[in-house]
Amino acid sequence: MSRPLPIRLLVGIGRMLRGLLRGSDRAAGGVASIAATIGQIALICLGVHLAADQLDDRVMGWLGASQAFLDEKLGEALGSAAESVGMGFDAFTVWNKVPLVAASAWTALVFELAACGILCAAFLLTTRKPKLTWSHYRKALSVHAVVLPFTLAGVLFAGGWSMSMAAEDLLPASPITPWAAGGVGLAVLLRFGLPAWGRAVGALQSSGKARRDLLTALVILPIGLLAWIHGVPFWGWLP
Numbered sequence: 001m002s003r004p005l006p007i008r009l010l011v012g013i014g015r016m017l018r019g020l021l022r023g024s025d026r027a028a029g030g031v032a033s034i035a036a037t038i039g040q041i042a043l044i045c046l047g048v049h050l051a052a053d054q055l056d057d058r059v060m061g062w063l064g065a066s067q068a069f070l071d072e073k074l075g076e077a078l079g080s081a082a083e084s085v086g087m088g089f090d091a092f093t094v095w096n097k098v099p100l101v102a103a104s105a106w107t108a109l110v111f112e113l114a115a116c117g118i119l120c121a122a123f124l125l126t127t128r129k130p131k132l133t134w135s136h137y138r139k140a141l142s143v144h145a146v147v148l149p150f151t152l153a154g155v156l157f158a159g160g161w162s163m164s165m166a167a168e169d170l171l172p173a174s175p176i177t178p179w180a181a182g183g184v185g186l187a188v189l190l191r192f193g194l195p196a197w198g199r200a201v202g203a204l205q206s207s208g209k210a211r212r213d214l215l216t217a218l219v220i221l222p223i224g225l226l227a228w229i230h231g232v233p234f235w236g237w238l239p
Contacts, residue, residue: 037124040196041120043156043159043189043196044116044155045116045120047160047162048116050158050159050162050231051115051154051222051223051224051227051231055108055112055222055226056104056105059104060101060103064100067100111219111222112223114219115223119148119200119220126202132198132202140206141206142206142207144213145204147217147221148201149197149200150228151220152196152200154232156189156192156194157189157228158231159189159193161185162231163185164185167180
C-alpha cells in the first residue's frame with residue numbers, strides 16, 4: 001500500500017535535508033583541514049622569519065668584521081702594490097666594494113626560503129597520522145633525523161611566541177594581558193604546531209643519502225639555533 005502524498009513529500013524532504021547536512025559536514029571537514037594546514041604553514045614561516053631576521057644581523061656583523069680584518073692584514077700591502085703599478089690605492093681591496101646590507105639580506109633570504117620549503121615539506125608530504133614511535137624513530141636515526149625535529153620545534157615555538165607578542169600588543173593593557181597573550185600563543189602552538197611536528201617526526205625515514213642529509217642539516221640548523229635563542233621566552237626567565 002503506497003503512502004499518502006503528504007507523507008511521501010515529507011520523507012523526500014527529510015532525505016534531501018539529511019543529504020545536504022552530510023554534504024555540509026564533509027565540506028566543513030575539508031575547510032577545517034585546509035585551514036589547519038594553512039595555519040601550520042603560517043606558523044612555520046613566522047618562526048623562520050624571526051630567525052632569519054637575526055641571521056641577517058649576524059651575517060652583516062660577520063662581513064663587517066671580515067672587512068676590518070682584511071683591511072688590517074692585507075689593505076696596506078695591496079694598496080702599495082696597486083699604487084706601484086699606477087692604480088688606485090683601493091684597486092685590489094675588492095672586499096670593500098661588497099655592499100654589506102644587500103649581501104647579508106640576500107643571504108638571510110636564501111636561508112629563510114630554503115628553510116621554509118624544507119620544514120613545510122617535512123610535514124606536508126606525509127600522511128596525517130604517521131607512526132610516531134621510538135622504534136620507528138630509531139630506525140630513521142641520522143643527522144637529518146636529529147636536526148629536523150630540533151629545528152622544527154624551535155621554529156614552531158618562535159612562531160607561537162610571536163603570536164603571543166602580537167596578541168599582547170592588540171589587547172588593552174592590564175595585569176592579565178601577558179597571561180592572556182601567553183594563552184593565545186600556547187593555543188596556537190598546540191593547535192597548529194604540535195600536529196605539524198608530530199607529522200614531520202613520525203614520517204622520518206632513513207634516506208641512505210648522507211651527503212644530502214648533511215646539506216639539508218647545514219641549511220636549517222642555523223635557523224633552528226637562532227629560533228631557539230631568540231624566539232623562545234624561556235631564557236628570559238632564567239636567573
